[in-house]
Amino acid sequence: MSLFENIKMALMSVKAHKMRSILTMLGIIIGVAAVIVVVAIGQGGEAMLKSQIAGDGNTIEVFYQPSEEEMQQGDWEQNPFTSDDIRELEKLDKVTNVVASTSEYSTVRLRDESTDTSITGINQAYMEVNKLDIAEGRGFTSADFLGGRRVTVVSAAMQEELFEGKSPIGEIIRVGVQPVEIIGVLEKPTGLFAFGSVDTYLPWSAMRNMFGTNNYSQVTLEVGDTDDLKPTGEQATEVLNRLHDTEDSYQVMNMEEIAAGIGQVTTIMTTIIGSIAGISLLVGGIGVMNIMLVSVTERTREIGIRKSLGATRQQILFQFLVESIILTLIGGTIGILLGSGTAYLVSFFADWPSLISWQVVVGALVFSMLIGIVFGILPANKASRLDPIDSLRYE
Template identity: 40%
Template sequence: MNFMESFYTALEGIWANKMRSCLTMLGIIIGITSVIAVTTLGEGGQKAINDEMEKFGQNTFNVFINWDTKEEIAADDLTIEDAEVLSRISPAIEYIVPYNSNTIELKGPKKEERVNLTASTPDYFAMQKTMKVAKGRLFNSADDKEQRAVVVLEDKLGEKLFGQMNPIGQRVRWGNNSLVVIGTYTEEKFKFDMGAETFGAVVPIRYYHSLQEEPSVQMFMGKAVDKPSVDPAMQQVKQYLTRKHQKQDHYMVRSMQESVDQFNQLTGTLTLIFSVIAGISLVVGGVGVMNIMLVSVTERTREIGIRKALGARRSDILIQFLIESVIVCLIGGLIGVLFGLGIAALIAQFANLPPLLSWNSVFIAFGFSSAIGIFFGLYPANKAAKLDPIEALRYE
């Protein structure tokens, strides 16, 4: 018997027991569906968040105090002047700005809102490619150096505080301080921010420091001229600060790419764990295939005896049952792939993730299906091939 005859015979055996074959496929379908859905969503989510992080922080890095440092932490560990010097002396740095942030209550004529307040220099706006002027203007170097009490509000915040009024030129209250609104901006939000909606406002950092008893800079935000310049820029910043302030291992510099790499490692590990858990159902499905094939061998003992009596070799019987097992698993695998991609697409639509077909997971799924069909079908097929034709013909 050639391969094609064995193939057609296997199909006839599957078709003759449609219900049993479908139930056999069920475990494979569930397992493949789970693996495909998990890996596709994992890769799609990873790509989407990487794209977002690239858009918001390409070529960027942050400089902050190492809180595990053995040196004493002082208010002047990071200064506005340090940022200005670094922006002049390093050809690898496009922008580097001092940065402070705080959560405050900002009061307008209509209502009071909780606001994320940012204090920085005018270059901060140049770094934020997702920020666009909506009304008025942004503050400039003169506003910063003269410590003017001006503020730039997020456009939606302006609407909350002033209603239908034009906020430009109006005043808002921050505790005992009164600030003039000189402009509003729109900002593209991080797509996967799961926190409550908050509004932003930006003030000149020198004005912000004038309100503090002991002014300090929380961190520097930097941007290299291009991607290859990120590491040299980070090294130059760390070397300068260490030399200037005479403090070893006192500063940490971290690029956005490092954060992206850490995130990819985490999501990759989680995807692997969930895939292994989902893969357990494949093993369970394989055991089901073996059980059903053993039942099939028992039921078709007489048929096997007749085939052997008519000249079928042991290898013919082995191949027939093995092909039958593999076909069941491959059909189950195909259905599982379609279900998995469909479920992943549905979840991606609700989670605002880009549709991503993971060919690797598809090939792996079919590879697993074939392997399970061969591995778990081998024992029943071998058992069928070993049957003695005389004993098989006597079987009732």
């Protein structure tokens, strides 16, 4: 009997026992779908997390690490970056933007309403590099920064908190006791990792006048090419340590390296959880073996007739092995479709990329076939060893 005839017989057997076949394939379907969903969610979440942490992969955060002696004496700056530092960093060859900011926590009031907020004084490059888009009103202009105008751009959460969703443009709020005019509202962040925090942004010159802040607390460098990250970071720390007469208090943090480390952790977790989900494939394989043993028992007379007509042991074994493989392949295919659809829905609602790896899909299909072979050998071998005389007498 040819392979095509064996496949045809296997499909006829599956069709003849629809409910039993579906229940048998259920373990394979769930197992394959679970593995694909887990891996797709893991890879998609990793990509989203890395993009949010590392941005476009061409930024370096500069930070200040006080020495042990400074820590013990309490003689260290909370806002360690001066305006002179920023100007010197902007002179570096490969630096395209220097993002500087200072943050404070304060209470914002609108008449009788108030809320706690993070007040961030920013320089002109901040909003562009951090991709803070305006949903309503306008952003800061050069005149706002140069003139120290008391104007602010607020987050969407601030609009909901103080204005109940109404337009706040032109309203005067009090940051602490200082009056500030709202000129813009940021777009509401989206995605699973998007948090609607209540934020208020001011030109740094305005924040300096309002809070008496002379220095910056955070500095990030943007370079044109990721290959320039390391040398530019080394130049930046050398300049800052020289300006402040320190050895290595100023250091750099490559966000791309941090994202790579997070990627390793998420890959390990995805592998572990995916392996656990893969256990259901083994359970499904046991179900296939069980139903194939039942099928062999039910078709004992058929096996006896085939053997009496000249069918060899290898042909009987191959017939039931093909049937087992077909059963698991159908289950695996349905599982792939179900898993891919579920992964797409999750990525759609979570607003992250749907990364369904073709390697995982092919691996799941091959693994399903291997399960059919491994767990089909015992029933197929049992069928091939049946004595034709005893089989014909079987009731």
